[in-house]
Amino acid sequence: MNRSGVRLVAAVLAPLGLLVIAPLPAPTVSAVSCTVKAQLQPGVADPAVACLEQRLIELGNTSIVGPDSVYDAASVNAVMAFQTSRGMHADGIVTSITARQLGLRGALAPASSARVTLVGDSTAAAVRWYDEANNSTDRYDVMAEKYDTLLSVESCRRLVAVSCVGRNDPITGVRSTPTSVLALMQKTLKGQLGEALVIMAGYDDTSIVSAIDSIMAEAKYQGVSKVFWLNYRQTPGGYAYSQYYAAHNVALAMAKVRYPNLIILDWNGYSSSQSPATQALWFAPDQIHITAMGAIALSNYLTGRLDAEHIEVCKTSQALAGAPDATTGTPLPTLTADGGFIGVQPVRVLDTRSSTLGGGVGKMRAESTIRVDLTGLLPPGTSQAVLNVTAVNPCTGGYLTVFACGTRPNTSNVNFEAGRTTAALAMTLLTDDAVCIYSFSKVDLIVDLIGAFAPQGALFHPLGPVRWVDTRGGAAVFTASGPLTTGMGIDVPVSGVGGIPADATGVWINLTATGSPVDTVWQAYPGPCGPSPTSSTVNLLAGRSTATSTLVGLGANGGICVQAFSGTGHAVVDVSGWFGGSSAGGLALRSAPPIRVIDTRSGAMPAASAVVSFAAGQVGVYNTTAVLATGFGFVTATPCGSKLISSLVNTTPLETVANLGTIAPGAGGNVCFSPSVRAHLVVDQLGTFVTPVVT
Numbered sequence: 001m002n003r004s005g006v007r008l009v010a011a012v013l014a015p016l017g018l019l020v021i022a023p024l025p026a027p028t029v030s031a032v033s034c035t036v037k038a039q040l041q042p043g044v045a046d047p048a049v050a051c052l053e054q055r056l057i058e059l060g061n062t063s064i065v066g067p068d069s070v071y072d073a074a075s076v077n078a079v080m081a082f083q084t085s086r087g088m089h090a091d092g093i094v095t096s097i098t099a100r101q102l103g104l105r106g107a108l109a110p111a112s113s114a115r116v117t118l119v120g121d122s123t124a125a126a127v128r129w130y131d132e133a134n135n136s137t138d139r140y141d142v143m144a145e146k147y148d149t150l151l152s153v154e155s156c157r158r159l160v161a162v163s164c165v166g167r168n169d170p171i172t173g174v175r176s177t178p179t180s181v182l183a184l185m186q187k188t189l190k191g192q193l194g195e196a197l198v199i200m201a202g203y204d205d206t207s208i209v210s211a212i213d214s215i216m217a218e219a220k221y222q223g224v225s226k227v228f229w230l231n232y233r234q235t236p237g238g239y240a241y242s243q244y245y246a247a248h249n250v251a252l253a254m255a256k257v258r259y260p261n262l263i264i265l266d267w268n269g270y271s272s273s274q275s276p277a278t279q280a281l282w283f284a285p286d287q288i289h290i291t292a293m294g295a296i297a298l299s300n301y302l303t304g305r306l307d308a309e310h311i312e313v314c315k316t317s318q319a320l321a322g323a324p325d326a327t328t329g330t331p332l333p334t335l336t337a338d339g340g341f342i343g344v345q346p347v348r349v350l351d352t353r354s355s356t357l358g359g360g361v362g363k364m365r366a367e368s369t370i371r372v373d374l375t376g377l378l379p380p381g382t383s384q385a386v387l388n389v390t391a392v393n394p395c396t397g398g399y400l401t402v403f404a405c406g407t408r409p410n411t412s413n414v415n416f417e418a419g420r421t422t423a424a425l426a427m428t429l430l431t432d433d434a435v436c437i438y439s440f441s442k443v444d445l446i447v448d449l450i451g452a453f454a455p456q457g458a459l460f461h462p463l464g465p466v467r468w469v470d471t472r473g474g475a476a477v478f479t480a481s482g483p484l485t486t487g488m489g490i491d492v493p494v495s496g497v498g499g500i501p502a503d504a505t506g507v508w509i510n511l512t513a514t515g516s517p518v519d520t521v522w523q524a525y526p527g528p529c530g531p532s533p534t535s536s537t538v539n540l541l542a543g544r545s546t547a548t549s550t551l552v553g554l555g556a557n558g559g560i561c562v563q564a565f566s567g568t569g570h571a572v573v574d575v576s577g578w579f580g581g582s583s584a585g586g587l588a589l590r591s592a593p594p595i596r597v598i599d600t601r602s603g604a605m606p607a608a609s610a611v612v613s614f615a616a617g618q619v620g621v622y623n624t625t626a627v628l629a630t631g632f633g634f635v636t637a638t639p640c641g642s643k644l645i646s647s648l649v650n651t652t653p654l655e656t657v658a659n660l661g662t663i664a665p666g667a668g669g670n671v672c673f674s675p676s677v678r679a680h681l682v683v684d685q686l687g688t689f690v691t692p693v694v695t
Contacts (some may be wrong), residue, residue: 007277028614032058036104039135040094041171042076045069050096051078052094055102055150058366067364075161087117087189089178093171097128097151098146100137109148116143116301116313117150119128122167123233123288124200125153126295133170141294142299147306148194154178159202159211165413182211186219189579193224195395196311198302200230200267202504203288207249212255215655218261223625225314225395227259228305230267232563238288257543259316259652261419265305271297308681313363314442316411321352321445322368325438331407331593334429336383338692340457341579343450343553348534349374350447353392366398366608369647371405372447375433379454384687385435385549386451389444389674390423391416391537397656398441403594404429405436411684415625415656421519421539425549427453427621427686429591448535451506451551458505459586460581460689462619465638465646466498466509469562469573469600472515475568482570483515489529492573494554505580506553507560508662513538514545514682520567526555532563540569543648545632549660555627561690574646576662587619587689594623598673598683608633608677611639616663619689625658626651626675633677651679662689 032053043643044507046069053067053075061078076092083090086101099105118124128151143149155166157178168175181201185193197219202208212229219227231252232245243270252264271282279287282294290298350372352362364370374385390402391414400414416422423446428435437445466477469492470483480490496502513522522538538548552560563570597614605628606612626635629651637648649659663671673681 004029015069028232056517095132116147118198120153120200121157122155126290150357163386199227235287240285250574279405289426322364337455338451342457346533369438382452384453388448395442401438402426415658462577465576468575471570484564493559501581508576510574512547513540516569521565529561586694613672621687623684627680629679632676638669640672641667
């Protein structure tokens with residue numbers, strides 16, 4: 001089986017998480033009390049060699065006899081091994097950059113610093129070349145004073161294809177062929193890429209479309225939190241490959257939609273916006289290779305962008321929230337009364353980023369559980385809390401499980417990718433008025449309480465689902481035009497509309513946000529629209545479509561508000577049912593620990609439009625997860641045999657996405673799930689709506 005095949009199988013069989021290779025730690029031994037400012041070549045006799053050898057011994061090398069003043073074979077081999085581990089050309093020559101990374105020309109970056117790996121071609125290599133030529137570290141230090149910086153920049157480096165032949169090395173005279181970016185990641189830098197990978201290469205490639213996918217897949221496999229990719233200077237400089245750079249930039253822009261942790265750095269726009277005089281100082285005549293001043297400008301530009309993304313929060317040394325994971329297994333049944341829905345104005349009960357909103361405890365550590373206390377916020381006799389749970393800026397892909405504190409079920413509620421903030425509805429049993437949330441990966445966590453199920457609550461009346469609103473102009477019960485913009489909301493009537501009685505008190509909706517060119521946050525809350533609560537319902541990445549179910553109590557106007565808290569886009573609202581009212585036939589929620597009812601990952605991936613079903617028998621609550629989808633699409637979840645038009649989950653290529661919904665069985669008592677593109681399906685049942693027992 002080839003390398004990619006191993007990864008695919010591992011990802012399919014993992015419990016909706018991803019395999020991660022942990023980065024190797026940087027040398028943390030403090031610098032010796034001496035410095036090496038001379039350039040040392042193999043075989044040289046120099047007093048500075050004793051300092052070099054002392055440092056190599058401190059870092060664990062046992063083959064060196066000394067220290068002494070002769071730069072012998074054992075020391076050369078140790079330096080070459082170090083250079084290889086840092087992605088440098090392993091020639092054994094101690095240049096200013098090699099000495100700097102050994103800690104012999106200034107202190108190492110603090111242990112809490114994030115590791116940043118910069119892989120580039122000759123357009124970035126001036127960051128190293130001028131320092132080495134001048135026996136300085138001025139350009140390297142701009143980044144290295146803040147970050148543990150691996151700098152692997154070589155002339156003529158391509159992304160995936162075999163590189164072209166680089167320049168003649170000014171020290172050795174050797175003209176070598178550098179390792180391509182992908183091969184470097186997979187071999188000498190495997191497991192060492194760190195929290196951030198910066199790519200400034202591809203200027204000698206004719207196409208980068210498939211290369212982007214290969215490099216992003218490798219970065220994901222190795223647990224890189226964010227990939228920063230500089231786009232390409234489009235100037236008439238006469239460089240042989242410049243005709244391809246416009247297409248390169250289009251490919252990067254399209255890839256950004258596919259990869260939430262890909263950050264496109266607009267080096268083209270930033271550098272081209274400088275005055276002609278400044279550009280003349282920064283660039284060589286070909287307008288893509290940088291000068292000594294351009295190297296300083298590039299280093300400052302990269303550092304500023306890295307600072308803005310706060311990549312240091314993904315370092316394992318940061319103080320983190322969460323206790324060791326609870327016991328995993330099948331939770332014992334909890335005896336609770338059947339309940340109806342009681343909606344509340346959304347209230348934020350946890351935000352690990354903030355000290356003022358019930359949290360401030362820091363990112364959750366990987367494979368840990370946090371307890372969320374809801375004392376005083378729930379109606380008497382509450383059987384299940386209704387929460388909107390958001391995974392914010394994840395460091396790697398993973399999932400959240402929301403459960404009654406105690407034994408953790410082998411199920412999931414929220415599935416996310418590195419860099420993709422993801423929100424989902426969660427309904428969960430309680431333990432002593434508290435819920436527990438497990439995270440597979442390091443992530444910030446937001447929890448909003450939006451309602452509860454209790455014996456005195458309103459009964460549920462299932463619908464279709466029915467397309468209620470479509471601001472794109474599609475057929476719907478309620479006509480609304482869009483798109484929405486920041487702060488703009490639409491009052492959606494519910495009671496007395498579309499067969500829902502005037503005395504209804506709540507509604508179950510699936511809210512889809514789509515068509516936004518920027519990242520967007522949507523809210524749904526009891527109407528009318530006005531000052532919005534501190535809550536979020538849907539988090540949408542630019543260029544994508546995302547759906548999240550939610551339960552909303554009806555406001556004074558008998559409806560709900562759907563609002564763009566930030567960003568823009570179109571809104572699609574599907575109604576799955578309503579609560580309350582005097583109509584007969586209402587159903588109560590019968591709570592139960594989550595159970596897995598469908599998991600296709602052990603067999604063939606269902607084809608597009610394939611139907612995966614099981615005998616439900618009753619109206620159920622299901623968390624539906626699309627795993628490793630082959631494209632952008634959606635998953636429908638409907639009564640078998642129906643022709644309803646509705647989507648529950650919006651899929652993205654090779655990502656895992658989940659959403660919660662309630663579905664009535666169709667003919668024969670079955671519930672059917674159908675992906676519009678090939679995707680594995682995992683379905684967990686969280687409860688059942690039943691006819692209430694009359695006492």
